[in-house]
Amino acid sequence: MSDRADYKQGGGAFSSDILQRKDFWSAILYVGLGLGTIIASLRYEFGSPSNMGPGFFPIILSTILVLIGCVIAVRVFARNTVGPDVRLGFINWKALALVAVSTVLFGLLLPYAGVLIALPVLMLVGAAASRHFRLELRAIIGMLLLSTSTVLVFVIGLGVPMPLLGSAFGG
């Protein structure tokens, strides 16, 4: 964030600390999700207790969720002392991104390129999430072995309808 310096001048150490707290972010998450669900549920008929409409249960639940989020938020501001256990700590952005992206890539590539290409891509991009990742002979052999056995078991053995080569190759 570019305005972080201003933040510190305005609110002291407290306001920048708060962005590091787990409970602060859970409060945001719950209030946000709760409000979002309430708004989305307004489109559905609420009904009455004797004849609950599709909006009844979700609105009650998301109201509780918003309340929980508010209580957590109040407690965040009431307790300034930040113990080490409420701090977010190290967030493994790289692993998170690579694991998510590799899965999405697999889904995108599967119909067009086919499983023979999508699988190695999934493994390579996913494996790069580890600190120990190195593109060496052993890793490539392992990848090929895993790809072949997966294709044999799932596509040929269990008959999961995945194209070996996708539409891009006329498959």
Added chain:
Amino acid sequence: MDILANLLLGLQTAGSLTNLLYCFVGVFLGTAIGVLPGLGPTATIAILLPITFTMGPENALIMLAGIYYGAQYGGSTTAILVNLPGEPSSVVTAIDGYQMARKGRAGVALSTAAISSFVAGTIATMLIALFAPILGEVALKFGPAEYFSLLSLGLVAALVLAHGSLLQAFGTVIVGLLLGLIGPDVNSGVQRFTFGITGMQDGISFVIVAMGVFGLGEIVANLGDESGRSLSGTISRMLPSRADFQRMAAPIVRGTALGSLLGILPGGGAMLASFASYTVEKKLSKFPDEFGKGAIEGVAGPEAANNAGAQTAFIPMLTLGVPSNSIMALIIGAMIIQGIQPGPSVMIEQPALFWGVIVSMWIGNLMLLVLNLPMIGLWVRMIGIPYHFLFPAILVFCAIGAFSLNNSTFDVFLLALFGVVGYVLRKLDCEPAPLLLGFILGPMMEENLRRALMINRGDASVLFTRPISCALLIAAVALLVMVLLPSIRASREVAFQEE
């Protein structure tokens, strides 16, 4: 006698060659996965669920149950050999089991764990056979009000036993309940929260949620801490001596009793049972100063307790259709996909399935006892597999499993999304298990509340005027109050900190 006839019927089902094979595969996979780093039983069962959809219901349930208690055993193995409990319920085993291993008694500790688990499993199977029909009969009297209250009690128990802040766990349960409502509303047919996306018209599959949150989410969390594991001690003698047997007998009996009782409680009683058993044994032991330094009672008691608890956790699932932990929630999901509506009717309409699964648990425990002594060398080698060789394979199984549910790539994208959700929840100290439980229970709760209120013309007091329903709600409130009491709250925090 009825019980004997029932058990015999179960033996016929579970003893067939195919079911013995599935039981073995389940137990073997479960143990292997319990031993391998970074894969919990919930993730495993989620990943293997798509494969079981092609099997018959008996085969599928017998195999899934095998994975469940096999993983429990594998978790104890890593707890003893490398001081890394693979399972929350084997945390206690690590305390004295690992010390025994360091003194060169790893083999004895492992067979103590196997023997205690087997004895506890045998007794718990008998208990299930005795009490499941009684509970089933009570359950037949349940109306929608009772079910709603029972589900509430289950969720409260899951909250109480979750780690970390109670409020945060409560929030996670609600998020889970809401996620469970995505898709068509049963009553009006209105599409809720699908935002016009075709892939969400039937709601989100619980398999995707479980694989994403427990499979992918766990991978990312594990990659944050890639420390190696090293073995301690060599395995020489396996069989406990006569003196060992004498010292473990009483702890096994007490552990079984504790585990059987606490296991029935919703919310994962197996872990609680192992803690309770350890405390009891330490207090009763003639050698209290040996505890923490390799006391055999400290392995025998908790192992008996967690195995008995794992078995009796099946009672509420099989008789009431209400899951007591996230694994039972997955097994319920599997039953629904197999076309079986979990609940008291299963016992009456499909006695072969019901008793077959119960007897198979006993057979599976016997397999664990007999097979693990010769196979220990294999498990030891698997413990050493580095995580970075393993997790790409988990990733592949999750992605293919997600696709195979509906042969749709949309499910693969959802999987990625829930992987991110799983990691975020972990980082915020919101435990993912209550989310999954809420997800499965959401539609059930809505349906039962709707029916209860409809019958009573919108008057919510029906939840309190019907005696069983009222008792269940009082139990839920009592449980909450108990946890909020300062003294118990402090001891709960201490208990979770030991992990």
